[in-house]
Amino acid sequence: MSKNVGIVIxxxxxxxAKGAADMVxxxxxxxxxxxxxxxxPGGGLGTSVEAIVRSLDLAWxxxxxxxxxxMGGAETNSEMAxxxxxxKRRPKIVVCNGPIVxxxxxxxxxxxxxxxxxxxxxxxxxxxxx
Amino acid sequence: xxxxxxxxxxxxxxxxxTVIDSADELTELDRAIGDADHGANLExxxxxxxAKIDGISAQPIDAALREVGKxxxxxVGGASGPLYGKLFATIGQHLTEPEDLTKAHVVRACEQAIGxxxxxxxxxxxxxxxxxxxxxxxxxLRAANGAGxxxxxxxxxxxxxxxxxxMIAQRGRASFLCERSQGHMDPGARSSQLIVSAICDFLETRx
Numbered sequence: 001m002s003k004n005v006g007i008v009i010x011x012x013x014x015x016x017a018k019g020a021a022d023m024v025x026x027x028x029x030x031x032x033x034x035x036x037x038x039x040x041p042g043g044g045l046g047t048s049v050e051a052i053v054r055s056l057d058l059a060w061x062x063x064x065x066x067x068x069x070x071m072g073g074a075e076t077n078s079e080m081a082x083x084x085x086x087x088k089r090r091p092k093i094v095v096c097n098g099p100i101v102x103x104x105x106x107x108x109x110x111x112x113x114x115x116x117x118x119x120x121x122x123x124x125x126x127x128x129x130x
Numbered sequence: 131x132x133x134x135x136x137x138x139x140x141x142x143x144x145x146x147x148t149v150i151d152s153a154d155e156l157t158e159l160d161r162a163i164g165d166a167d168h169g170a171n172l173e174x175x176x177x178x179x180x181a182k183i184d185g186i187s188a189q190p191i192d193a194a195l196r197e198v199g200k201x202x203x204x205x206v207g208g209a210s211g212p213l214y215g216k217l218f219a220t221i222g223q224h225l226t227e228p229e230d231l232t233k234a235h236v237v238r239a240c241e242q243a244i245g246x247x248x249x250x251x252x253x254x255x256x257x258x259x260x261x262x263x264x265x266x267x268x269x270x271l272r273a274a275n276g277a278g279x280x281x282x283x284x285x286x287x288x289x290x291x292x293x294x295x296x297m298i299a300q301r302g303r304a305s306f307l308c309e310r311s312q313g314h315m316d317p318g319a320r321s322s323q324l325i326v327s328a329i330c331d332f333l334e335t336r337x
Contacts, residue, residue, distance in 0.1 A: 012165075040207025042174050046167060049204050049211070072165075072303055073209035076250065080203050080212045 005111040005120045006033035006059035008067045009104050010052055010074045012045045014038035020068070020101045028108040035059035047074045052081035056093065064092035064117035068104045068124065092117060098124035131231050131337060138194050139187035141332050146176035146183075148328040149321060159317035163304040168317040171208040175215075178205035191231065195222030209302065210318065213247055213260065220246045233271070240268050257300035258311060260318035266290040267326050280337075284330040291315060291323035 007024065011017035017038035024034055035055035040046025052067070059065055069075045078095045085093065094117065096103055103124035110123035133141070149156075149172050156169030179186065179201050186197045199219025203211050224239035225231060244264055248254055255265050270286035271279070292315065299311035302318075 040167075040171065040174070041205050042170075042207065044167070044170070044207070045165075046171065046207035048207055073207070073211070076209040076212045077207075079250065080215070 002031065002033045002061050003063055004032050004061060004114060005063045005107075005117050006035070006061040006065040007104055007108050007111065008052070008055045008059050008065055009034075009036040009100065010047055010055070010067055010078055011036075011038040011070045011100060012040075012047060012074060013070075016070065016100070020104045023101065024104050024108045027105055028112050032108045032111045033059040033061050033065075034108065047077045049077050049080045049084065052078055053084050056081060056085055056089075060089070062092075063111075064094070064120075066107050066111075066117065066121050066124065067093065067095045068098065068100045068107065069095060070100045094121050096121050096124045098127050102127050131333075132229065133191035133194075133231065135187045137336065138189075138191050139183055141329070142179065142183060142187060142194065142198060144328050144332045145325055146180050148324050149173065149176045152321070152324055156317050156321050159315055159320055162314040163299065163307055163311045164317060165208075165303050167208055168210060168321065171206045171210055172214070172321060175202040175206035175211060178202075190228040192222045192225040192228040195219065195225070198222075209251075210321070213251055213318070214321075216246050216250055217243050217264075237268065237272050240264075240271075244268065251301060253301045256297065258294050258297035258304065258316045258319070259299075259301055260316075260322040262294050262297070262316065263287050263290045263319045263322040263326065267322075280330040280334050284327050287323045287326040287330075291319045294319040 009017045009020045017036035021036040035058035037051035037055045041048045067078045069078055082090055082093050107120050107124040110120045153169035153173035157166055160166050160168035179198050186194050196219045199215040203215030220243035221239045224242045253259050255261055267283055267287040270283045274282045294316040296312055299305045304311045
């Protein structure tokens with residue numbers, strides 16, 4: 001298992017989530033645990049709590065995981081998903097208040113240098129503070 | 131009031147049917163100030179509830195409502211999933227004497243559930259959300275007495291949904307519109323009103 005903080009990308013659109021994940025892989029590389037999901041349980045635009053839970057498992061790292069979300073339901077459903085993972089993992093998962101594409105790339109860049117969960121989160125959130 | 135499995139089943143079926151029948155209207159309201167999926171999302175959620183209604187209603191009412199909540203959380207796909215899911219689940223969690231429910235039990239459970247929704251949605255009364263129906267409806271239920279109580283709660287919920295029309299949205303997608311969110315009923319307030327009305331109608335035939 002990677003020692004680097006994991007990144008989960010949650011968008012209403014699977015295309016957006018996959019596209020952001022492609023950018024992270026190309027720009028940052030393979031040494032950051034990464035997973036993405038998008039679309040509601042019926043296959044339309046939206047998000048799925050179960051899919052987020054699976055992504056959290058795929059991108060899990062003992063250093064923690066940041067979740068990048070696009071809007072509204074993606075954030076609420078991510079908070080629900082956190083409640084459904086094993087209790088000892090929950091304190092190490094944060095939903096990030098940053099732009100989904102740039103935030104994912106910045107968070108991954110920070111994570112690939114071995115930064116802590118808090119520093120990874122701040123790298124993505126600073127983009128909104130500028 | 132006692133909830134045997136047929137009663138529980140009919141209550142849940144009535145709520146689900148009401149929401150599913152109004153799905154198009156809810157989606158249209160959401161098209162005006164949101165992302166045009168509220169009705170479709172709730173329809174998917176309540177159809178998932180109906181698909182396992184036998185198993186759900188075989189349980190005591192508190193466990194049944196928790197299961198309804200969990201099903202909505204997993205199947206809705208929008209913010210309304212966790213919000214309605216937590217509403218039902220929290221009411222279920224706090225029905226301390228499910229074998230014989232009184233108004234006091236229900237009021238207390240609803241108070242807890244509304245608190246959870248406020249935290250989860252980071253919202254409160256006046257933000258043009260489902261809370262603008264649930265809070266006044268609960269206030270009315272608390273104050274109401276004797277015959278006509280359910281009618282008063284239903285009427286208060288109806289008024290409260292209409293009162294969201296001039297409000298400016300503070301939460302959700304509609305908040306991006308600022309003043310342009312005025313003049314439209316909040317879709318979450320409307321779905322809440324429909325559910326409250328359906329519950330009142332159902333209870334009137336049983337009490």
